[in-house]
Amino acid sequence: MNRAKASVPATLGLIAVTAVWGSTFFLIKDLVDRMAVADFLAVRFLIAALSMALLFHRPLLRLSRREWWQGIALGAVYGIAQLLQTSGLEHTSASISGFVTGMYVVVTPLLGTVLLRQRLPPVTWIAVLLAVGGLGLLALHGFSIGYGVWLTLASAALYGLHIVGLGAWSRPGSAFALSTVQMMVIAITCLLATLPKGPSLPPDAGAWAAVVYMALVAGAGAMLVQTWAQAHLSPTRAAIVMTLEPVFAAGFAVTFGHDALTWRMLAGGALVLAAMYLVELAPRSSAVQAEGLHHEV
Numbered sequence: 001m002n003r004a005k006a007s008v009p010a011t012l013g014l015i016a017v018t019a020v021w022g023s024t025f026f027l028i029k030d031l032v033d034r035m036a037v038a039d040f041l042a043v044r045f046l047i048a049a050l051s052m053a054l055l056f057h058r059p060l061l062r063l064s065r066r067e068w069w070q071g072i073a074l075g076a077v078y079g080i081a082q083l084l085q086t087s088g089l090e091h092t093s094a095s096i097s098g099f100v101t102g103m104y105v106v107v108t109p110l111l112g113t114v115l116l117r118q119r120l121p122p123v124t125w126i127a128v129l130l131a132v133g134g135l136g137l138l139a140l141h142g143f144s145i146g147y148g149v150w151l152t153l154a155s156a157a158l159y160g161l162h163i164v165g166l167g168a169w170s171r172p173g174s175a176f177a178l179s180t181v182q183m184m185v186i187a188i189t190c191l192l193a194t195l196p197k198g199p200s201l202p203p204d205a206g207a208w209a210a211v212v213y214m215a216l217v218a219g220a221g222a223m224l225v226q227t228w229a230q231a232h233l234s235p236t237r238a239a240i241v242m243t244l245e246p247v248f249a250a251g252f253a254v255t256f257g258h259d260a261l262t263w264r265m266l267a268g269g270a271l272v273l274a275a276m277y278l279v280e281l282a283p284r285s286s287a288v289q290a291e292g293l294h295h296e297v
Contacts, residue, residue: 022248075185091148
């Protein structure tokens with residue numbers, strides 16, 4: 001499947017990933033009230049890493065040394081981002097955390113321009129501005145630049161760096177093995193954060209169920225799909241599609257958590273969807289130009 005033909009299933013795959021990620025915010029908010037952040041993340045990603053290593057140990061052996069180092073770098077960036085984001089979630093609401101995390105839509109094209117020398121078409125910058133407007137409208141309701149928000153903003157910058165790196169290094173043939181390397185490094189990073197005591201286990205059956213869901217579905221499964229999808233999409237297009245994550249986060253937080261639905265959520269969500277429409281459904285010439293530029297990198 002060539003890059004152009006794979007862009008639609010890749011986009012749908014990323015939408016599914018953002019929905020799964022969005023479902024975790026209110027679950028994590030509840031868990032970090034009962035578990036230390038590093039303990040929760042270490043248990044979650046150890047389960048994910050072990051399951052992926054069992055499934056993909058043979059492809060791992062076929063990775064080159066360079067691909068191993070790329071996976072290690074990506075995993076370290078993602079692991080630190082997870083620690084920052086989850087620590088920030090202790091100090092802010094699930095919906096606000098989701099929206100601030102979505103600021104990687106700004107970081108990604110900037111990093112792509114600086115690091116990869118991408119020249120983005122005007123329609124992409126318009127989409128970025130729409131997405132930023134939507135995220136700002138969503139987040140500014142009750143928004144204060146507190147400790148939790150700063151931590152979450154730092155994690156968003158690292159997520160943007162991860163998206164750019166994954167877009168540059170992911171290849172369809174090695175996507176699953178690269179995902180596995182990343183997951184192992186994420187697990188090690190989070191495990192190191194639990195030292196010197198080491199991780200404590202989830203306190204009850206409900207907490208275990210949430211951790212296992214986030215390990216296997218939102219962790220291992222989502223990383224596999226994201227790494228495969230980004231082998232077929234440019235980093236900026238991927239970031240704009242992934243701005244649906246805070247929209248899903250707000251929806252789940254309102255439906256299953258304790259957040260209230262507001263007009264800002266509806267209006268901000270509509271702007272984020274409009275940004276996605278520009279990138280994915282507008283006349284394809286701009287998208288084709290962006291893909292061609294990505295190939296030149």
